[in-house]
Amino acid sequence: MLHIVEVLGMSYTGSTMLGLMLGSHSRIAMLGEVHSVSTVGCTVCRDGECSVWSDAFRASLSGVPGVHQRVANRIGVDYVVDTSKTPPPWSSWFKDTYDPAAHYVVVFLNKAPERIAASFALHRKQGQEAVDVMETWVAFDEMCSAYMEQMQRRGAQVLLMRYEDLALFPDRELRRVLKPLRLAYEPGQEQFWNYEHHQIGGNTRAVSNLSPLDPRESQIINESEPQNVEICVEQHRKISLDEKWRTVLLPEEVDKMWADERVVEVAQRWGYGKGGKLVPRSYWPREVGSQEG
Ligand SMILES: [Zn+2]
Numbered sequence: 001m002l003h004i005v006e007v008l009g010m011s012y013t014g015s016t017m018l019g020l021m022l023g024s025h026s027r028i029a030m031l032g033e034v035h036s037v038s039t040v041g042c043t044v045c046r047d048g049e050c051s052v053w054s055d056a057f058r059a060s061l062s063g064v065p066g067v068h069q070r071v072a073n074r075i076g077v078d079y080v081v082d083t084s085k086t087p088p089p090w091s092s093w094f095k096d097t098y099d100p101a102a103h104y105v106v107v108f109l110n111k112a113p114e115r116i117a118a119s120f121a122l123h124r125k126q127g128q129e130a131v132d133v134m135e136t137w138v139a140f141d142e143m144c145s146a147y148m149e150q151m152q153r154r155g156a157q158v159l160l161m162r163y164e165d166l167a168l169f170p171d172r173e174l175r176r177v178l179k180p181l182r183l184a185y186e187p188g189q190e191q192f193w194n195y196e197h198h199q200i201g202g203n204t205r206a207v208s209n210l211s212p213l214d215p216r217e218s219q220i221i222n223e224s225e226p227q228n229v230e231i232c233v234e235q236h237r238k239i240s241l242d243e244k245w246r247t248v249l250l251p252e253e254v255d256k257m258w259a260d261e262r263v264v265e266v267a268q269r270w271g272y273g274k275g276g277k278l279v280p281r282s283y284w285p286r287e288v289g290s291q292e293g
Contacts, residue, residue: 008106012116013109018107031071053198068102105158112245117134
């Protein structure tokens with residue numbers, strides 16, 4: 001049976017890092033952002049043919065159902081991770097990607113308001129203020145919540161994950177995803193740079209760790225995103241918590257973000273307190289790892 005881990009999350013929440021850590025398990029393949037497969041090839045095999053995502057294979061996926069099963073067959077695995085981040089349907093290029101024969105685990109990744117606002121500020125979204133990012137943060141939470149409910153009705157297992165927990169306790173968080181897959185954690189799999197990957201798109205900073213190059217050189221190679229230099233992996237091949245918001249955001253910006261009741265409500269559910277603090281969070285109904293689930 002095919003097992004599909006779908007990773008949801010806004011940009012810069014660590015989806016590429018999580019996918020690569022999961023894909024470093026001997027039974028699991030990290031596919032990357034499958035929604036981009038029509039326009040983007042393998043991020044790791046920058047030059048030359050990729051053994052997985054050849055141009056001909058990518059083109060053959062257009063308009064046919066069962067995209068995940070077809071890629072899994074090609075690689076020879078029963079477990080795949082899709083870090084498309086946004087719930088389907090993605091585009092007219094794909095027919096409905098939902099595979100009723102597969103087992104789904106949906107992971108929704110999130111990051112504290114201060115950290116996500118700082119990430120967007122660092123990526124120079126023109127004219128976008130911290131409060132604008134919070135509008136998107138609240139709307140994205142609502143959209144993903146609706147999708148998770150839909151997927152639960154279809155028999156999927158869902159779990160919420162905070163970027164901060166993944167950065168601080170990667171083995172513990174990986175076990176939470178592996179448990180519903182009935183797979184054992186493999187020591188060292190969080191050091192994803194020690195394993196081979198072929199993935200579509202993804203965060204340049206995380207992907208640059210797959211290369212022995214200095215990450216600053218790797219970033220220059222990806223001309224489309226020269227500014228994409230932050231989060232997930234702070235220094236080359238070292239996972240640490242991103243605290244750049246402390247220098248990027250002004251105190252009054254933080255006050256303005258937290259003055260919005262909707263931000264406070266979403267933050268409480270996720271266990272985020274003002275000032276980048278982690279506080280106990282509530283569980284999604286029947287979430288994997290909760291007392292009910
Ligand atoms: Zn490749």
